[in-house]
Amino acid sequence: MQWDLPCGVFFDNYADDIALCRTKAQKFLLISFFAFLFVLPLLISDRWLSRLVLIGINIVSLHGLNLLTGMCGQISLGHAGFMAVGGYASAILCNMGLPFWIVFPAAGLVSGLFGLAFGLPSLRVKGFYLAMATLAAQFLVTWLILQAYKITGGADGLSVPRPIIGRMTLMSNKSYYYLVATVTCLVTFFAYNLARTKTGRAFVAVRDNDLAAEVMGICLWKTKLVAFFVGCIFAGWGGALLVHYYRFASPEQFTLMDSIMYLGMLIVGGMGSTLGPIFGAAFFKLVEECNMIIVSILAKWFPAAAPQLPASIGLIGYALIVGLFLVFEPRGLAHRWTIVKNYYRLWPFSYW
């Protein structure tokens, strides 16, 4: 293994060619990144840590949306609904006294199966019809949560314990950060690898032209359902991490606006790229922070409008950012990052 890639392909076996880390530099960077993630909680304040936790949770569920919408092209307007299923499943199972290491995968599974049920229309309908089916899923989930108030607490919400792993209760932000960081890294690793497998390639083929994909021998219904299943498992995990973090689950955490926001994050980050969710989640957290500053300034100038400022400026700000990205950089931050990387790689020469 070398430090830098030579100009040309000099791998002499397949294992080297498809390896995740193909040079020493990459290996070094990856290991130092993990080390950095590990020591990070010791360096920053609790407030920043909680932001990082929320970014991590968003990354997990965005990976699901990215598989479903970005790679497989099945627009989902109900992602927050799928998250709610996972979150509530995890909350209810945890309240029944099951250990977290069983609850967490089970929550993903429940959410995945639920997504599968709403993915079934994707066999017959596509595009906007499917988007509406997922929108229906969003409304139905909220409604079901409100109806089954004996189990879910309805509109009052449900209190959820922090997860207990072994003998340790993850009460502090720090310990919860390690859980979220581990899950985020594993999910990212899985999503990255899935994109390189036969199934991942099939996703892209179905997105680009499902008819052509079918003619070329891709089983459409299997591919679409796998996308729904895996995407919703990730969504469920994201939801589970979210409710355990807030120690509270309510329908307010999973509204239609949240679903739309996740689509926006994905667009800003870059659809169909594993880096997209990471960039999108981090960028939107940044925007949120900027928003708070802007709102506090505006509230001083226009005291009359102060109560409604946070909600409205937040919405308008997000919308404008997503709109600008759609017009000027539809491929998102991930594409910008590729350009920067290529520039660095070819540096004295400007062409590529």
Added chain:
Amino acid sequence: MVSLLQLVCAGLANGVTYAVAALGFVIIYKCSRVFNIAQGHFVMLGGYFAYTFLSLCNLSVWTAIVAATATGLMLGLVIQRIAMRPMIGQPLLAAIMMTIVIGMVMEGSATLAWGGKYAVYHGTFGGASISLGQLSLPEELVAQLIISLLTVIVFSLFFQHTKIGLAMRATAEDEQVAQSCGIKVNLVYGLAWMIAGATGAIAGLVLGEVCGASPSLSEIGMKAFAVALVGGLESIPGVLVAGLTIGISEIIASTYLDPLLPTGGGLASVFPYLVMMIVLTFKPYGFFGLERIERI
């Protein structure tokens, strides 16, 4: 029996109102193949416009309708010019996302302008009831029915019988051919969005009178999607049929099934989607939609 008839009348009025909202959606889809997810937000803004005109400016009902329609037309035009024009030639997903963005901006602006409050102008259509045999229909219901029905008729006639309506239908068929025949496609797109804005505003005015204008009025407006899909995306008569189906079945379901449910309610908010899912399972292109034969 009388109570059932009464319910059917209420459902009829609701259904025609949904059809009005869905009409704008269908017209945009027909002309430009764009799914306007902001249609529900047009409805929400319509409610707030109506509140402003009726309650704050004290206009009469008919003036308020004209004013709301005019505002809706302008809003549609501005949105098409600023936001949707750069999306011509972009992938479909980008255009749909742009309409979502528009919806978010509209919701944010409405919250900013009207404070996100629950604006009530109930009773402006009259509070008395008209008795018809054994039926007694509230005046607001009759007004809702009349206004919505008139809107559907006016815009359908416009679409079917005017020259510009013909141009819109031609663009719906094939925009390149239409362009080479001398039809200004840009104008047609602008007009489609104007109609969507106007129908949304009228639907919002009517719905807002019954249930109050608030940011969550957009979720009631979103039932227009279910209506459009059940009717078939390309069909204007389909919109009316589907609107009536959904309006009536929704109100009957929520009256007879709600008491059976644990929290005793809320079925009205999901029933249109249930109908939509069932219809889509058996007829993927709705009642009157064109079954597309795809080629590679």
